Amino acid sequence: xxxxxxxxAGTEQEFTANDDSGNKLFSGRLREAGREKGRLxxxxxxxxTEERYAHVLAVRDCAAKLAELYxxxxxxxxxxxVLHDYARDLPGExxxxxxxxxxxxxxxxxxxxxILLHGPVGAALVREELGVENPEVLDAIxxxxxxxxxxxxxxxxxxxxxxxxxxxxxxxVNRLRQLAGEDLDRALVECLATTLRYCLExxxxxxxxxxxxxxxxxxxx
Ligand SMILES: Nc1ncnc2c1ncn2[C@@H]1O[C@H](COP(=O)(O)OP(=O)(O)O)[C@@H](O)[C@H]1O
Numbered sequence: 001x002x003x004x005x006x007x008x009a010g011t012e013q014e015f016t017a018n019d020d021s022g023n024k025l026f027s028g029r030l031r032e033a034g035r036e037k038g039r040l041x042x043x044x045x046x047x048x049t050e051e052r053y054a055h056v057l058a059v060r061d062c063a064a065k066l067a068e069l070y071x072x073x074x075x076x077x078x079x080x081x082v083l084h085d086y087a088r089d090l091p092g093e094x095x096x097x098x099x100x101x102x103x104x105x106x107x108x109x110x111x112x113x114x115i116l117l118h119g120p121v122g123a124a125l126v127r128e129e130l131g132v133e134n135p136e137v138l139d140a141i142x143x144x145x146x147x148x149x150x151x152x153x154x155x156x157x158x159x160x161x162x163x164x165x166x167x168x169x170x171x172x173v174n175r176l177r178q179l180a181g182e183d184l185d186r187a188l189v190e191c192l193a194t195t196l197r198y199c200l201e202x203x204x205x206x207x208x209x210x211x212x213x214x215x216x217x218x219x220x221x
Contacts, residue, residue: 087122
């Protein structure tokens, strides 16, 4: 479990967290977000629908298990898991204007499907609002929907966990879960394939970043 220490000061709380080696992952002042003092989850819960919050907890737990399995820092995996959908319930026009204000690049496809910006915008917001500083955690949040070339182990774990978490239910998910327990890179490729197949079958747009990721990992297979 992510250790987040909170100390009440007026209507704000000071949050800090360290990784397994004691390095600071983040510290920041947050407005008091709920009755569970000191719990980052409460901050996230207030931003999301009930269903989305349940998904976030499932991704956190799945990412923690994968991190243990693959020797990745569990605290970072839990932090990225809890925060990955921080911007997921913001309206499309808000995501676009937040991206524009922060100089986050976006394409014609992002303009058409602005929800695809919730990863990079979420990463920017958790840095600004929660003081999350760890670049690997921020990167994992930014890449969790579209993937990308040269992902870190942490980013791969969060990407895969988002697709195979306990709340997900679609044909083939159990095979992906089994694969994730055996070979993270193969699981990543199969999860990318699942997303691409999903979009193709519905004749949806496909973001080029996911195609870049697909080609990158297929070339390395
Ligand atoms: N690479 C992609 N290109 C285009 N659309 C995508 C891509 N990846 C995901 N999507 C679509 O974007 C929406 C949001 O994705 P995501 O947040 O991962 O889904 P979910 O709501 O299941 O958590 C979904 O409708 C999904 O199908």
